[in-house]
Amino acid sequence: MATVDLTQFHKTFFEESLEGLDAMEAALLALDSGSTDHELVHTIFRAAHSIKGGAATFGFADVAAFTHVAESLLEEVRSERRGVDAELIDLLLRSVDCLRAMLARSSSGQPAADADSEALRGELLRLASGEAVAAPAAAAPGVASATGWAIRFVALPHLLQTGNDPLRLFRELEQLGRLEVRRAFVLDSAPARLAELDPSQCHLGWELRLHGAVARGDVDAVFDWLDGDCELVIESLPGETSATAADPVAMAAPATAPVPAAAPPPACETATVSAASGEGSSIRVDIDKVDALINMMGELVITQSMLSDIGENFRPSQLERLREGLLQLERTTRELQESVMRIRMLPIGSVFNRFPRLVRDLERKLGKQVRLELHGEHTELDKTVLEKIGDPLVHLVRNAIDHGLELPAQRKAAGKPETGTLRLNAYHEGGNIVVQISDDGAGLNRAAIMAKAQQRGLLGAGEEPSDAEVAELIFQPGFSTAAQATDLSGRGVGMDVVRRNVRDLGGSVGVKSEVGKGSVFTIALPLTLAIIDGLVTAVGEERYIVPLTSIVESLRLGAEAVRRIAGGGEVFHFRGEYLPLMRLHRAFGCADAVTEIERGIVVVIEDAGRRVGLLVDDLLGQQQAVIKSLEKHYRRVQGVSGATILSDGSVALIVDVGGVVRLGLRAKAA
Amino acid sequence: MAGKRAAKQYQDERPAAPDGAAAVVLPADCRLAAQAALQAELVAALERGADVALDASAVERVDTAALQLLVLLRRELGSRDGALAWRGASAAFNEAAGLLGLARILELPAAGPA
Structure with missing residues (x-):
């Protein structure tokens, strides 16, 4: 049988899945903030569905199995059999995180599932239980069944038309463990006479046994794209306990270390990672940008032929035309350059998009109320810059919420609204992209910074630095004034790292602050590094x-x-x-x-x-x-x-x- | 439908096998595209004789739909006391029938060591 090398599509699959997760997260956050738009649920469902489909196609069984459970849950929401509550959104947001981690592990060649993901899958299953599709509660979530599975698989007539041939499914099952066909039977729906059969309709059913320590997720993944194309019952084999008795450790261990039986054991984790991390980075380009390039190219060719025409037999009277042509050449070249550069440009929104989630999590953790305002998401900057600016921005946003914004009670006492405002703004200024992170919190604590600086010997005892100089102090290595280090910020590895990262990109970062009014951090970045x-x-x-x-x-x-x-x-x-x-x-x-x-x-x-x-x-x-x-x-x-x-x-x-x-x-x- | 007619003509010209069974040779590629013709051939064989003999020794590619045709052929033969005989079966054919658990229903002679 001709086989297609699917690995060539893996990168695209990962990219698209991550985009799908972003969309899922954004929609979940929108739901969380009280939106009742039904389209949001569809968006979430679609994202989960295509990740599941892709994962199954490309052989990431763990990812497929995980998404499958999430999808079942979402299906209940979509069909309005289940309401949306905070618990559900929380669980799904955690699933999004978990899937990101699973995809990351898959892309570096490691097994995707780990104890966390299996635990979360269990939670999803429990919430979705009552669902009969392919998740009987009897099956321990994701844990390898030491004995095997009894599978009853009955094709619906249109199964073959979907391109799913049971022969291929059985071959996949065979890869997992020893496959035994207990019974194959012709369904009553089959016509009595061969002449009346439509060969594209399937009228067969099977009772199968899959023997061996196979993870339920792997079995699910084989049948993953058959939702609605077959009747499927998968049950663990209770009878054959001999294997279990022989290896009690295997039964006790799964909670912490599920055994993905089909995946080859990670021979040497570091070796695998280093082998896989040599990935080339790629970029997805809007077709409009490519069309613009082709247009420019056409212009260039026309200008070139015009110029060579003049050069062929030059007469002084043509000087004006020559000048015109050169001018046109210059214009086209510049436009071409801009178009080429634009290919590398991506909107900063892709970085901003992670902040609603971050802010939501921080709000809960710190008991603060934050309103996040995003401006200028469409501002474009170079992909390289974009990739590297994410972490510094996250740090600044964390800092602003952790240190900048006060607790609701403090804000009320200070005569400010209880909900603090955090603004992210991006815009072009000259040849730079400027990103501003501003909050209406307490501002920099001058006294605390000076005390710390004196303690660290950065400042003499009698010195009275200007406000700007005080603000500069926070960019010193190891400088943190947090009374106690939280796990969010204030470990003293903060602002100096931010400044260094920004500087590595050829940019600069500065801060302006006013006590009681808030702080503004301004990052200026070059449009491109090239x-x-x-x-x-x-x-x-x-x-x-x-x-x-x-x-x-x-x-x-x-x-x-x-x-x-x-x-x-x-x-x-x-x-x-x-x-x-x-x-x-x-x-x-x-x-x-x-x-x-x-x-x-x-x-x-x-x-x-x-x-x-x-x-x-x-x-x-x-x-x-x-x-x-x-x-x-x-x-x-x-x-x-x-x-x-x-x-x-x-x-x-x-x-x-x-x-x-x-x-x-x-x-x-x- | 053109395929059906062509198959029928072909069948009519073919002499019956010596043992009286209507013989059908399965093509190398038995997958979906070939099945309308194959079905016509099998139906014609059913019409011609009490017994049907199949030769699957040239089969290289086969799918569930093709095997389903044969299963239904076997069933219809059985319902009127006809017999199904095998003139041969390729490894690929045996493997597929075995994997789907249909070898016994189809009364395939036990294949050599696979």
Whole structure:
């Protein structure tokens, strides 16, 4: 028989299942907040149904078995035989979590079921009991039956038309254990005469015995897609207890370690994981975006043929047409670039979507009341950035609810509504994506932060830092003021990790806070990690590109504006503060550069609120730079984040603003 | 229906087997697409003789629907005291009939070591 390699579809299955779970979760949360929309129940049911179907097709029996039970429960809700209550929603939300974990385990090649999932499956079964479809309560949930199963399988006439051939089902059962056909029989529905038979109708039934330690879930999974296509009764074999008696441990153990008999034993867990984790990441692209690309491509081809036409036999009179063509080429190229970049762009909503659940769980845990507002979910950003921004955002949201928002009683006493508000907002600003997490809670506790800072030696006893400086303190490593560490936040590994993660993405994070009014955390991220808008500067014979988003201002300074300080550093006065001056030619060792301050230009750059002036020879213009990794092609160089190729084919280095600012500040401190 | 007619013509030209049974040779691929023709052949065989002889030695692919046809053939033969004889059966055919527990009903001769 020709077999199709199903593993090629696994990745898609996992992705789609995770999306289905997201949809399920969102719908459950909507139900939880009192919505009575019947469509929500359908959404949840559909999601569960397709995960079950996919899991069964691709051989993830545990996942299929688990979803099957959840689906039976949902079917009762859908057909209005069961009402929706908090207990049910809670159970289903936990099932969503559990399925995520099961899918994660499946994708890394481990058995999907574990003690937790089996326990949860048991709970679902208990709630759904009374359902006769394929879940008789007699069967211990998911636990391998040491003896085997008695299966009565009667085809409904249309079984074959659904593409389900009992022959294939029996072959699958054979894989699980020793299959014995006790009886095969022709049903009364069969016509007496062969001539009257419609060969596409099935009139057969079987009584089967499946011997061996087979998990109920595995048996269910075989028949999983046959709901409504057959009559099925599966019962554990009570008679053959000899195997059980011989191995009492097997019976006692299952609660903690269910034995998925069909799955090969995980030979070495770490080996399996490492083998499977080398997955390539993929992206699903909206067909509109692809169409746009093809359009652009067409334009490009037209322009190219027009230009080559002019080039073929050029006459001076055609100069105007040539210019026009080049202009068009430039426009099309830029649009093409944007379209290509847009392929990598995904709405931030996919990250925001996990917060309603998080907030709900935290509310219950902490006894707080939170209203979550989400704005700008459609703001798009690069997939790489999107994947990495999730954890920092989760941390900030947890912090805001745990530390920021007060308990209802405290809020009432402070004259605020008992329900606190947490706002997540995402928007474009310049070349950046800005994500703001704001709450109307108590704000940063200045006294507590200062006390902690003094205790840790970050702050002298008599110092009176500004509010902004106090706020900066919370980003210090190991800084936590939580009186007692909860399991949510306040383990002292918080804000510094957030800042580091954001910085790794080329972004910055800052906080503004007002006592009694709340705090606003602002994360600014580059739209993409692959292309930057840069200012091309000349230093001697070299060209350096400074990312435009980090430039504050460029100015000419007189020689008198620069002061030397002890240790050889230089500073200059800029808008009421002294900034360190870095001579780029000196930092990077460039020959023939301008050394007199008044002949060069100082570019003031900023990183995370700290500013440094860079002395360059000249500004050459603005250009988009496609970042090429220096590390990949050469090695890591301090102060340089990458390289790019200029229009004349020469290589220019891209200034790593964060690194250069740190270098500059060190020089100032020295 | 065209298939049915064609099968009938074919059947009519074929001489009856020496032992008097109407013989039917099962095609290599006995799956759904072939079944209208197979059914016609089997029905024709039922009409022609008291006994039917089947040759399944060329069968490579078979499904439940095909075996169901044979089971119903056996049943109808039985109801009028006809006999079903086997001229041969391929390994694939024996395996499928065995898996579905139909080998005994079909009176398949015990297959060699599978």
